[in-house]
Structures are given as structure tokens and as C-alpha cells.
Amino acid sequence: MTTEPNIATIARRPLHMELVDCLRDMIVEGTLPPGSKIPERDLCERFGVSRTPMREALKVLAVEGLILLSPNRGAWVSKLTIGDLEEVFPVMGALEALSGELACERITDEQLADIRAAHEEMVEHYRAGRRADYFRLNRQIHHAILEAAGNATLAAQYRALDARLRRARYLANVSDRRWAQAVAEHEQILAALAARDGTKLAAVLKQHLRNKFETVREWLADHGER
Amino acid sequence: MTTEPNIATIARRPLHMELVDCLRDMIVEGTLPPGSKIPERDLCERFGVSRTPMREALKVLAVEGLILLSPNRGAWVSKLTIGDLEEVFPVMGALEALSGELACERITDEQLADIRAAHEEMVEHYRAGRRADYFRLNRQIHHAILEAAGNATLAAQYRALDARLRRARYLANVSDRRWAQAVAEHEQILAALAARDGTKLAAVLKQHLRNKFETVREWLADHGER
DNA sequence: AAATTGAATTATGAATCCATAATTACGTCA
DNA sequence: TGACGTAATTATGGATTCATAATTCAATTT
Known part of the structure; x- marks a missing residue:
């Protein structure tokens, strides 16, 4: 929300924010694997900080849902179960659809051009089989659509x-079939955006999301966290 | 997410959680008015706690968006502007619609009966003009629908x-016209739920939400926080 | 009188310390 | 050998302390 303390400030970021970003990356990238206990003291030593900012950071990550705090027992990296997945899917679907509708209302030609460029590059990476680069561009495109929707609350x-x-998603390798499908969906996404067809874009994005979810679901079923 | 530390624990709640709940209420009820600075030290004295748990609580509330932290400058209660409102509305609308659809898929006859009972009581309060009681039941009903949707992620x-x-919403008094409209919409909500008509319920809930938003918008326009 | 500088005050960020709950290790007994 | 109970250890929750950034306010200058 929009409460600005009177004066714009340049101050350096507090330690706990720095820690939140570091820890979030470590969790997302699997350095701190799901279900593992978070060794508060060890992490403090590793980062060379005291427990106070570390504990503040853990509180933040708990609200974000990435870790789970148990009173007097410490912090664990939250697991992702198939059940969780089935809960999160419809919620993200609703948000994704909304982002498509809003983006079509508001996207500028310039933003569209940027997305198109990223799309072309992404397709190149797909053709060359460069998974990591593909994923980077993929993320960038979805981020740009969210940006174009112009709704900070939605984005958050x-x-x-x-x-x-x-x-x-970081760990699950898409199958060739799903990968091809995802690229095809991205073509449709671009077309709907260019036509400013919000209803269409919402539908495509939702389908695209389902594709992703199936990939993750299969991975979870195999590498089973229960 | 579902990571349970191995053993279920009964332990007493940490202080910072207690504080989060207290402060959240104080903000929602206007004891800490929007835009005001949060006097960390004073609050600590008032609650008889040290700054450590208080600061942890403030971090949590900042993630939730109720307060705004400015490095080295302290915490302010976030303001709600009309611009914020227009951002939040579509997001809540999407979530509200989803909750309606899911609730229709999953609600049990028993849950429906409870909601119907609450509805009847709420209508009574409306007829008698008891605003506070009406609001309490209103909130209870929406909470019950969210519960019936059976999706913790969505609820959160x-x-x-x-x-x-x-x-x-706490401060904005609904006009008699809007109040009557809201009650009428609640009749429709109940009907759609009873018929398990998810599409219909989603539409009604969304319209109902718009009603609420217009009330808040008018109040903001008058008692203008910009 | 208004504005600017600098000292005094105050509040925040972070480290350390202490009490207590939880876990682990060990020894005893069935 | 295995289960139980108790002591030792460890980790967490919370208070306190210290350093530093921000604010206040008075004094000086224009």
C-alpha cells in the first residue's frame, strides 16, 4: 500500500532483508532441500551475522510460506506435496487468468515488442535444446506479462x-512432448496479447499453467515427497 | 504447505505471534490509524515486552502489507488509497469467484445448513438495524464459504x-440502499450454494464484492486518504 | 526573521546474554 | 537386549546492551 514516509531515503538495506533474499534463493535452488531442518546457528556463522537478523528473516520466510516455524523446535523448509500442488493450482490459475485480462487492457506496443523479442530468443533456445536459457527467457516473459498487467498487488x-x-519446477525436467506443447502455447500467448484478446489470453495462460503443473506433478510422483 | 516437524506440539505460542494478532487488530480497528507512525518503544512498554519479539512482529505485518518499514526510520501503518483499492478489487474478485466455484463443488449439506442458519440470523439483525451484529454474521458467512471451498492456500x-x-470497511457505514442490496445478494448467494451452481455463485459473489468496494470507495473519497 | 550548521537527543539495527524448552546420551532395570 | 527414566547438552525465545543513523533543537550567520 501507498504509505510513504515523508522523505525518500537512500539508506542501505537492513541485514534481515539481505538474508531473506539469500535464503529464498537457497530454498528455491534446493541448497536447503524441502523438509530439512534449518540450522539457525550454522547459517548465522556461515553468513557472519548474529541471530537477531536471522530470526527476523525466518519470520518473513514463514509468512511467505517457504519455511515452517515450530515454537521452540526451530524452522524447517516446507515440503511441496501433490496435495499442496492441487491446492495451489486453482489459485494460481485464477491469478494467471486475471493477469492475462489486465495485460491485454493495458499493454503498450513497446512492452509487446519487448515480449516478442524475448519470445523469439526463447524459441531459438528451444530449437537448440538449451533448457536453462529457455527457462530464463520463459520466466522473463511471464514476468513481463505480469508487469504489463500493472497491478502490484496481483504481482506480489x-x-x-x-x-x-x-x-x-527447478528440478523437474519437462518431457520433449510437453516442452513442444509449451512452446506452441507461447505462440498463442503472443498472438492473444497482440490481438489484445483478454479472454483468449486468460484461457491460454490457464492451459499453459496446467501443463506446468502436470510436469511438476509427475516429478513429485516419481521423486516422491509425500 | 505440509511440512510437519515430526511431532505435533502443544507448546504455547511465541510472543511475537501474540503481538502480530494484537497489532493486526489494533490496525484493523483503527486504534493505530493509517499513516501514523508506530512507536516501537511505547508499544513495547505498553505490552510489557522487549523489542526483540516486537520487531519480529513488525516484520510479519510488513509482509502482510499492513505496515510499511523504512530502514532506520521505523514503521508506519500503511494507508489505503483509492488507487490501492482499485488494485486490490480485481484480485479479490478473482479469489472470491474461485472460492464460490470450489465451495459449490465441495460443500456438505451440514455446512450449508450452518450457513443458512447464520444467514437467517443475519437477516434478523438487518431487519432490526443492528449493524454491528449484522457485520459479524456477514463475516462469519463469508468465512464459512471460504472454509467450504477447502483450499487453505486460497483462504490465506x-x-x-x-x-x-x-x-x-470497519469505518465506512453502508448506506441503507446498499445495505438492502447486500442482503438481497446474500439471498442469491444462498440459493446458488444450495443449487451447487458454481458459475452463478462466482458471479454473485463478485457483484457482492463490487458493492462492498463502492462503499469503501465512497468513504475514502469523503474521508479522503489520498 | 529566515536559513543553515552542529551538538544533543532519540530511535533503530545488530550483537550478546540469559532462561527455559527440547533433544540427546547414558545408565539402570526388567 | 530393549524399554524406560534421568542427566547432560543443545537450541530456541526473549531481554539487554551497544553502535550508529536519524531527528530535534538551539545557536550562529546572513
């Missing part, structure tokens, strides 16, 4: 959920 | 946004 909500899934 | 997201608006 979406990103919070996305972070919880990204851990699994 | 919705409640976070709702808390940010409740401050204004």
Missing part, C-alpha cells in the same frame, strides 16, 4: 505462490 | 487482502 500474490512451486 | 491469500481492506 502471484510471485509468492510461484516461489513455492519454483523449487519443484 | 484472501484473508491477507481482506485484512488490508477491513480497516476501511
Whole structure:
């Protein structure tokens, strides 16, 4: 929300914010694997900070849903179960659809051009089989659509959920068939955006999301966290 | 998410959680008015706690969006502007619609009966002009629908946004016209739920939400926080 | 009189310390 | 050998302390 303390400030970021970003990355990238206990003291030593900012950071990550705090027992990295997945999917679907509708109302030609460029580059990476680069551009495109929707509240909500899934998406390798399908969907996404067809875009994005979810679901079923 | 530390624990709640709940209420009820600075030290004395748990609580509330932290400058209660409102509305609308659809898929006859009972009581309060009691039951009904939807992720997201608006809804007096309209909509909500008509319920809930928003918007326009 | 500088005050950020709950390790007994 | 109970250890929750950034306010200058 919009409460600005009177004066714009340049101050350096507090330690706990720095820690939140570091820890979030560590969780998303699997350095801190799901279900593992978070060794508060060890982390403090590793980062060279005292427990106070670390504890503040853990409180923040708990609200974001990435870790779970148990009174007097410490912090655990939250697991992602198939059940969780089935809960998160409809919520993200609703948000994703909304982002598509809003983006079509508001996107500028310039923003569209940027997305188109990223799309072309992404397709190149797909053709060359460069998974990591593909994923980077993919993320960038979805981020840009969210940006074009021009709704900070929506973006924040979406990103919070996305972070919880990204851990699994990070590990799950898409099959060739699903990958091809995803690229085809991206073509449709671009077309709908260009036509400013919000209803269409919402539908495509939702389908695209389902694709992602199936990938994660299969991975979870195999590498089973229960 | 579902990570349970191995053993279920009965332990007493940490202080900072207690504080989060207290402060959230104080903000929602206007004891800490929007835009005001939060006097950390004073609050610590008032509650008889040290600064450590208080600061942890402030971090949590900042993630929830109820307060705004400025490095080295302290915490302010976030304001709600009309611009914020227009951002939050579509997001809540999407979540509200989803909750309606899911509730229709899953609600049990027993849950429906409870909601019907609450509805009857609420209508009584409306007829008698008891605003406070009406609001309490109203909130209870919406809570029950969210419960019936059986999606904890959805519920958490919705409640976070709702808390940010409740401050204004708390103060804004609905006009007689809007109040009557709201009650009429609640009749429709009940009917759609009973018929398990998810599409219909989603539409009604969304319209109902718009009603609420217009009330808040008018109040904001008058008692203008910009 | 208004504005600017600098000292005094106050509040925040972070580290350390202490009490207590939880876990682990060990020893005893069935 | 295995289960139980108790002591030792460890980790967490909370209070306190210290350093530093921000604010206040008075004094000086224009």
C-alpha cells in the first residue's frame, strides 16, 4: 500500500532483508532441500551475522510460506506435496487468468515488442535444446506479462505462490512432448496479447499453467515427497 | 504447505505471534490509524515486552502489507488509497469467484445448513438495524464459504487482502440502499450454494464484492486518504 | 526573521546474554 | 537386549546492551 514516509531515503538495506533474499534463493535452488531442518546457528556463522537478523528473516520466510516455524523446535523448509500442488493450482490459475485480462487492457506496443523479442530468443533456445536459457527467457516473459498487467498487488500474490512451486519446477525436467506443447502455447500467448484478446489470453495462460503443473506433478510422483 | 516437524506440539505460542494478532487488530480497528507512525518503544512498554519479539512482529505485518518499514526510520501503518483499492478489487474478485466455484463443488449439506442458519440470523439483525451484529454474521458467512471451498492456500491469500481492506470497511457505514442490496445478494448467494451452481455463485459473489468496494470507495473519497 | 550548521537527543539495527524448552546420551532395570 | 527414566547438552525465545543513523533543537550567520 501507498504509505510513504515523508522523505525518500537512500539508506542501505537492513541485514534481515539481505538474508531473506539469500535464503529464498537457497530454498528455491534446493541448497536447503524441502523438509530439512534449518540450522539457525550454522547459517548465522556461515553468513557472519548474529541471530537477531536471522530470526527476523525466518519470520518473513514463514509468512511467505517457504519455511515452517515450530515454537521452540526451530524452522524447517516446507515440503511441496501433490496435495499442496492441487491446492495451489486453482489459485494460481485464477491469478494467471486475471493477469492475462489486465495485460491485454493495458499493454503498450513497446512492452509487446519487448515480449516478442524475448519470445523469439526463447524459441531459438528451444530449437537448440538449451533448457536453462529457455527457462530464463520463459520466466522473463511471464514476468513481463505480469508487469504489463500493472497491478502490484496481483504481482506480489502471484510471485509468492510461484516461489513455492519454483523449487519443484527447478528440478523437474519437462518431457520433449510437453516442452513442444509449451512452446506452441507461447505462440498463442503472443498472438492473444497482440490481438489484445483478454479472454483468449486468460484461457491460454490457464492451459499453459496446467501443463506446468502436470510436469511438476509427475516429478513429485516419481521423486516422491509425500 | 505440509511440512510437519515430526511431532505435533502443544507448546504455547511465541510472543511475537501474540503481538502480530494484537497489532493486526489494533490496525484493523483503527486504534493505530493509517499513516501514523508506530512507536516501537511505547508499544513495547505498553505490552510489557522487549523489542526483540516486537520487531519480529513488525516484520510479519510488513509482509502482510499492513505496515510499511523504512530502514532506520521505523514503521508506519500503511494507508489505503483509492488507487490501492482499485488494485486490490480485481484480485479479490478473482479469489472470491474461485472460492464460490470450489465451495459449490465441495460443500456438505451440514455446512450449508450452518450457513443458512447464520444467514437467517443475519437477516434478523438487518431487519432490526443492528449493524454491528449484522457485520459479524456477514463475516462469519463469508468465512464459512471460504472454509467450504477447502483450499487453505486460497483462504490465506484472501484473508491477507481482506485484512488490508477491513480497516476501511470497519469505518465506512453502508448506506441503507446498499445495505438492502447486500442482503438481497446474500439471498442469491444462498440459493446458488444450495443449487451447487458454481458459475452463478462466482458471479454473485463478485457483484457482492463490487458493492462492498463502492462503499469503501465512497468513504475514502469523503474521508479522503489520498 | 529566515536559513543553515552542529551538538544533543532519540530511535533503530545488530550483537550478546540469559532462561527455559527440547533433544540427546547414558545408565539402570526388567 | 530393549524399554524406560534421568542427566547432560543443545537450541530456541526473549531481554539487554551497544553502535550508529536519524531527528530535534538551539545557536550562529546572513
